[in-house]
Amino acid sequence: MTERLKIKVLLIDNHPLVLDGLKAVLETFDHIEVAGTAGLAQTGLDIARQIQPQVVLMDINMPKLSGIDAIELFRSELPQTRVVMLSMHDSREYISSSVMRGAAGYVLKDVSTEEIVAAIETVADGGTYFSSGVFDALMRERAEEGSDPLTPREHDTLGLIVAGRSNREIAEVLGISAATAETHRKNLKKKLGIATTAGLIRYALDHGIASKIDANSHLPTSG
Numbered sequence: 001m002t003e004r005l006k007i008k009v010l011l012i013d014n015h016p017l018v019l020d021g022l023k024a025v026l027e028t029f030d031h032i033e034v035a036g037t038a039g040l041a042q043t044g045l046d047i048a049r050q051i052q053p054q055v056v057l058m059d060i061n062m063p064k065l066s067g068i069d070a071i072e073l074f075r076s077e078l079p080q081t082r083v084v085m086l087s088m089h090d091s092r093e094y095i096s097s098s099v100m101r102g103a104a105g106y107v108l109k110d111v112s113t114e115e116i117v118a119a120i121e122t123v124a125d126g127g128t129y130f131s132s133g134v135f136d137a138l139m140r141e142r143a144e145e146g147s148d149p150l151t152p153r154e155h156d157t158l159g160l161i162v163a164g165r166s167n168r169e170i171a172e173v174l175g176i177s178a179a180t181a182e183t184h185r186k187n188l189k190k191k192l193g194i195a196t197t198a199g200l201i202r203y204a205l206d207h208g209i210a211s212k213i214d215a216n217s218h219l220p221t222s223g
Helices: 017-027 041-051 066-079 092-101 113-124 132-142 151-161 167-174 178-192 197-206
Strands: 006-010 032-038 054-057 080-086 104-110
Touching: 006 104, 006 113, 017 113, 032 041, 032 054, 032 104, 032 197, 041 054, 054 066, 054 113, 066 092, 080 092, 080 113, 092 104, 092 197, 104 113, 104 132, 113 132, 151 167, 151 178, 151 197, 167 178, 178 197
Parallel strands: 006 032, 006 054, 054 080, 080 104
Antiparallel strands: none
């Protein structure tokens, strides 16, 4: 079996206990390297320029420069670095703002260590990751707001798109062909008047739409 390359991670949080605890936990995973930590977003950006991390886990509410405002700086100066927001806030405003600024994921601080690791792995591989708690919060906010224009299958497809799945992977999960998965993706864009995959992700988060399928779970592996 080929040994998995280490994922270089930078942690940014202005609470020392959170920072130290998260660092200690993540360092127990052989394939994750906590290459740096910072208590301020600007300091984190300075460190990131030097160490070139693959993934940045960053809090939102920090002094001087907020995590949300810092996303654009990371995306501009370090386009290969993926940013995941790690926050205690589950409001639509925070989540949607993070996505629009370019975050690759949004994870609530009360999730398990395994889910944080899954988020790191997913975004490092080029996908997007939003914890189940994020969808739950958005769906609560939308519970009394109008009807849903999407079918159950479109919900499933959109949930898997948000999780960063390719057409082939969506097809495998849903038991359909890759061509049909591509058709579902095109139909979603046409129905919603959205031209890009990023736009679909923003729509899903803004409207609290999630697949009934666990979109963040690993795909079945062949025996």
